[in-house]
Amino acid sequence: MSRYIPINAQDALDKLKAKKKQISIGLATIAALLILFFVFFTKSSEIPECQDCKSYGPLKPAYKGSLDLIFENKDYQLSVIEKLAGAIRIPTQIYDETPPPDLSIPLKDDPNYKNFSLLHTYLESTFPLVYSKFIVEKINGAGLLLTWHPKHIPKDSKPFLLMAHQDVVPFDPSTVSRWTYPPFSGHYDKKTDTLYGRGSTDTKKLLISHLEALELLIAANWEPSKRPILLSYGFDEERGGIDGASAIAKFILERYGPDSIYGLIDEGGETGYLGDNGFIGSPVTAEKGYLDAIITLNTKGGHSSIPPDHTSIGIISELNYLLEKNPYDPSIAVNNPALEAVQCRALYDKSFFGDVTKGFKSGRLGKLTNAVNNHLGYRYFFRTSQAIDIIKGGVKANALPEQVTVLVNNRININSSVNETLVHILDLVSEVADKYDLSIKLERSSNASELKSGKNGEFVVVVRGELEPAPISPTAGDEMWEIIAGTIVNTYSSSFFGNNTEVYVAPSLTTGNTDTKYFWDLTKRIYRFSGSLHVNGSNAHTVDEKTTGKSIISCLAFVYQIIGNIDKYT
Incomplete structure (x- = not known):
C-alpha cells in the first residue's frame, strides 16, 4: 500500500546542489533561528509524560471456561504442542520470487502452493468445530478468511479481526547441518520444553493458538454475543503480503466498507520476562x-x-x-x-x-x-x-x-x-x-x-x-487498548508463570512490517501482539528457529481470554 x-x-x-553552494546565512536569519531555538526547542526537547506501565490492573475474564485446563493440564498442553508441531511439518515456504497462485488449477496442483493445500486440509481436520461454525472462504487461491457471524448479532455490528500468516521464511539448504533438528521436523524436546522448526515462532504458533482457543470455546457452547469474529490468514507475508493479505483486505473492504472493523490483532510484540522484576507486555501500535x-x-x-x-x-x-x-x-x-x-x-x-x-x-x-x-x-x-x-x-x-x-x-x-x-x-x-x-x-x-x-x-x-510509516493506534483511555492491557496483566498474573506478581504494559514499535499495512482503511485500532512469552534465541528467520511449550501456552491463554473479553467488554 x-x-x-x-x-x-x-x-x-537542484535544492540540494544549491544547499552545497550556499556559503553563509544572513545575520537576521541566524538571529531568528536562535530565538526560535530558545523559545520552542527548550520546551519540545523535554521528554513528555507517558502513561505509567504499572497502572494497569487484571481484567477478569469474560468467559473463564477452559482457562484452568490451558494453564494446569499437562496432557492437554502436550496436545496443543503437537498440533503446532503438525503445522510446522508442512513446509509452506514463500520466496521473494514466488508468483501468485495459479487460479486456473486446483491449489493442490500448483507446484508453488501445494503445501498450502496440505495445510488447509490439516487445519480443517485438526479443528473441526471451528470449521463447522465459521464460513471459510479462499481468497486469491491460498488466502483464508474465516467468518463467524451468529444470526442474533445485527448485520451492522463491527467485527473483531484476528490475523496471522500461513507462510514461513525458506531455509537455506546449505545450513541444514547447523540445525539441531531438521527445519520441518516439528521436534519437541520435553526435557528443555523446546519445539524446533521453521514457523514455530513466526507465525504458526499464533495461527494455531487462534484456532485452538476457538475450538475450546465452541466445545463449551460459547458464541459471540455482540460482534462477529473474523480470522485472516495470508500466504505471503514474508514477501510483503502483496498477493495474500492485500487481497483479503480488499475483499473485507468491499464487503464491509471503510472503518468497518472494530479492531484487529496481528503478530508483533510479545511479553518479556524481567526476572525478579516481573513481566512487560508490549503490544505494537505503530510500524x-x-x-x-x-x-x-x-x-x-x-x-x-x-x-x-x-x-x-x-x-x-x-x-x-x-x-x-x-x-x-x-x-x-x-x-x-x-x-x-x-x-x-x-x-x-x-x-x-x-x-x-x-x-x-x-x-x-x-x-x-x-x-x-x-x-x-x-x-x-x-x-x-x-x-x-x-x-x-x-x-x-x-x-x-x-x-x-x-x-x-x-x-x-x-x-x-x-x-x-x-x-x-x-x-x-x-x-x-x-x-x-x-x-x-x-x-x-x-x-x-x-x-x-x-x-x-x-x-x-x-x-x-x-x-509511509503506519498510523499510530490509540493507547491509554481507548476501550480496546484497555481490554488488551487488562488481559495481559490477568494472563501473566497466573501461577503458571511463577510468583512474579508485577505485570507491566507499554506500547511499542516494530522495526519491520506486517500484513496490517493493508488494513489501514478498515480500522484505527491495529495492534500487533501475540500475547506469547518471549523466547530468547528463538531465531526467527534463521537457523534453529524454535519456541517453548510455555510460550505456546501463554499465547493460547491470552488469545482465549481476549476473544471473550472483546465480545463482552466493548
Whole structure:
C-alpha cells in the first residue's frame, strides 16, 4: 500500500546542489533561528509524560471456561504442542520470487502452493468445530478468511479481526547441518520444553493458538454475543503480503466498507520476562515505513587489461561507502510508542541499560537520544535504518563490468517519510555522479525521469515497495487498548508463570512490517501482539528457529481470554 506525496526529484536535486553552494546565512536569519531555538526547542526537547506501565490492573475474564485446563493440564498442553508441531511439518515456504497462485488449477496442483493445500486440509481436520461454525472462504487461491457471524448479532455490528500468516521464511539448504533438528521436523524436546522448526515462532504458533482457543470455546457452547469474529490468514507475508493479505483486505473492504472493523490483532510484540522484576507486555501500535532503492550503474565495458581509473564496481563501492558513512540521524518523536517502552524499562527493569535509564531520568530528549543510539536493540526504534543487502556485478575476470546493481533497504522512522528518505539517497548518488560525470535516471511507480545528464555512464535508481510509516493506534483511555492491557496483566498474573506478581504494559514499535499495512482503511485500532512469552534465541528467520511449550501456552491463554473479553467488554 503506497501512500506518498509525489516528489519532484529534479527540484529536490537542484535544492540540494544549491544547499552545497550556499556559503553563509544572513545575520537576521541566524538571529531568528536562535530565538526560535530558545523559545520552542527548550520546551519540545523535554521528554513528555507517558502513561505509567504499572497502572494497569487484571481484567477478569469474560468467559473463564477452559482457562484452568490451558494453564494446569499437562496432557492437554502436550496436545496443543503437537498440533503446532503438525503445522510446522508442512513446509509452506514463500520466496521473494514466488508468483501468485495459479487460479486456473486446483491449489493442490500448483507446484508453488501445494503445501498450502496440505495445510488447509490439516487445519480443517485438526479443528473441526471451528470449521463447522465459521464460513471459510479462499481468497486469491491460498488466502483464508474465516467468518463467524451468529444470526442474533445485527448485520451492522463491527467485527473483531484476528490475523496471522500461513507462510514461513525458506531455509537455506546449505545450513541444514547447523540445525539441531531438521527445519520441518516439528521436534519437541520435553526435557528443555523446546519445539524446533521453521514457523514455530513466526507465525504458526499464533495461527494455531487462534484456532485452538476457538475450538475450546465452541466445545463449551460459547458464541459471540455482540460482534462477529473474523480470522485472516495470508500466504505471503514474508514477501510483503502483496498477493495474500492485500487481497483479503480488499475483499473485507468491499464487503464491509471503510472503518468497518472494530479492531484487529496481528503478530508483533510479545511479553518479556524481567526476572525478579516481573513481566512487560508490549503490544505494537505503530510500524516504520519502508523503501527499497535498487541502484544500477551502467558504464562502458572493455578489456580488463586497459581499465579506466575506476570501474563501475569501484564507483558503486564508493557510493556504498558514502551511504554507510552518512546514516540517518536519530530522532525521537514525542508520539513514538517505543518511548513508553523505554520509560517502562527505565523505571522498573533493574537490569536495563544504565545510560538509557540515566538519559530518561534526565528528562531531556537529547540525552535519551544519545543513549539509545548506543544500543543496537533500541537504536532503530528512533532512527531510519539502511541496509545494503544485495550487490551484483561483473561476469568475467578479463571483462570490465558493464552493469552493477546494489539494493539498499530502508525502514523509515515514524517522524520521517518516503520522500525524505529518497532525497537522502539521491543526494549521495548525485555526489558520486557529479564526481564521475554520470547521468541519473529515477524510476518510481510507472514514471521515469532523467535528473542529471552525464557522459561516462548512467545511474538508474528504481524505487520499490514504498510505504509511509503506519498510523499510530490509540493507547491509554481507548476501550480496546484497555481490554488488551487488562488481559495481559490477568494472563501473566497466573501461577503458571511463577510468583512474579508485577505485570507491566507499554506500547511499542516494530522495526519491520506486517500484513496490517493493508488494513489501514478498515480500522484505527491495529495492534500487533501475540500475547506469547518471549523466547530468547528463538531465531526467527534463521537457523534453529524454535519456541517453548510455555510460550505456546501463554499465547493460547491470552488469545482465549481476549476473544471473550472483546465480545463482552466493548
